[in-house]
Amino acid sequence: MEKSQTAPDQNTFGITSSTLLDTAYLESLFNNDPDKVTEIEQPAKDPAKTVAPDTKSTPVIPANAAPQESTIIEDASFLDGLTDEDKEPAEEVKPSAAPKSDNPSALQENEKETPSKSGSLQSNIITFGKELYQVGILTTEEGQEPAPVNNTEELIERLTQEKQKGAVQILENILSHFGPEYRTAFDAIYLNGVHPREYFQQAEKVASLEGLDLSVPENQKKVVRVHLRSLGWDESKIAAKIEKLENYQDLEEEARDLIGPLVANEKKAMEQQQRERQQELSRKAAMDQEHQQIVGRIIDDKMKLKEFDGLPFDEKTARAVSGYMLEKKWQLGDSQISDFEKEILDLSRPENRQAQIKVALIMHLLKIDPTLSRLQRKAVTKEADKMFAFLQREESTDKKQGRKRSNFIDD
Structure with a gap:
């Protein structure tokens, strides 16, 4: 009998484990100094150009949302979402009835003479697009005809x-x-992401080799020394080799033979440096995209259910949690992190020992009781105890006053 295929491991929050999330993502946070985190300076946003994100992958975060506070406990919107009931939708305002006319035929004539607004707008946009080509605001490639602009979406795209x-x-x-x-x-530096200091150090090596005057003995020794070091020779053997070449008067010839391959190798090192940096940036982008998609999908699914393992989870709470976890507000080296990631990093500070213990307690509870069912039962038991105590007090009062309480079970 064949063994059934096991499902991928999942942690408490339902996130499927992966190499990206389990190692690189967490190491990128915990191997950093929290003092190096700086706030990202966001440019002013134009509301007219703001494009709503895809709510299927990541819950929408309004552009004008108030910044999140430094801790979850102080996040008022988050707490409101846990305690407040869903608000009733605002009463729909019905448009007022059109004014009556004493002359129905005249009204029908006016309706016939008035063109549709959509048709008029489209005609105006087409005309406006042609004028933009004429004045040179919209351009075309050489030999191509101007593409017509048919609607507002095409106009915005072309601009x-x-x-x-x-x-x-x-x-x-x-x-x-x-x-x-x-x-x-x-x-x-700006397209491939190489650090300026690393780039210019490597570029200086290439420039120093290309500009050497090999008629100078010191330059000849430099070329031979660089070559032998690249082969792993120790300094004593290098000095002996150079002395031997000098004695046989072969030093200049040896240097001229080596200079070409040396320059080519240093240029290859520069290219390799850029390729490795591009791969690193691609890996980080893939890691961030995976994180955004998984967290966004979980939040979206729980928001539809309006609860997260028994905890209230309405749209307002989902927006708050989504912004707290996914919106990048802080710069850490060459990466950007969210409030959630920053506060995880801040837990390593000595002054946050109590917070560390609280987080450890919560993580321990989630490990042994992923749905927090014990806390939920405890809450229900507390409410039941309160009700039972109330009934006992009522019964005692009735006995003292000589009243007989009806019991629906006995009736």
Whole structure:
């Protein structure tokens, strides 16, 4: 009999374990100093250009939402979501009836003469798009006909493209005033993500080798020394080799033979540096995307059920938790983290020992009781005890006053 395939391991919150989340993601947080976290300076947002995110993968976080406080306990919106009942939807306001006309035929004539608003708007946009081409605000590639603009969505898309093309052109104009080294440095640092210090250190090695005057004996020794070090030779053997080449007057010839491969190797090292950095950025992007999708999906599913393992979880609470966990507000090195991640990192501070114990207690409870059913039973028992005590007091009062209490069980 074949063994059934086991489901992937899941933790308390229902997140399927993966190499990305279990190792790299957590290590990226805990191997950092919380003092290095700085707040991200957000540029002013244009509400008209804000695009709503896909609620299926990540719950919508309003752009104008108030910033989250430094701890979960102080998050008023989060606590309100746990305690308040769902609010009734606002009463729908019905449009007022159209004014009556004493002349029905005249009203029908006016309706016939008035064109539809949507048709008029589309016609205006098409005309406006043609005028934008004429004045040069919208452009086309050489040899291509202007593409018609049929609706507002296409107009916004074309204007956005022109803005991006304008930014690229400005950058091209700036870089064109300098040599190719500037463009190479720009691509490596700003496009491929190489740290400026690492890039310029490697670039300096290449430049120092390319510009060497090999008619100078010291430069000849430098080339041979760099080559032998790359092979793993120790300094004593390198000194002996150089002395031997000098004695046989072969030092300059040896240096000239080695300089070409040395420069090529250093350039390959620069390229490898950029490839590794690109791979690292891609890995981090994939890790962040996986984290966002999994957390967003769980929050979305629990929001539909309006409870999370017995805890109230309405839309208001889901928005608060989503923003707290997923919205990037802090800079940590070359990464951006959320309030939730920052506060996990802050737990390593010595002054937060009590908070560490509380979090450890909660994690311990979740480990032995993932649904917190014991706490729920305890809460129900407390309510039952209160009710029983109340009934006992009522019965005692009735006896003292000579009243007979009816019992629906005996009736």
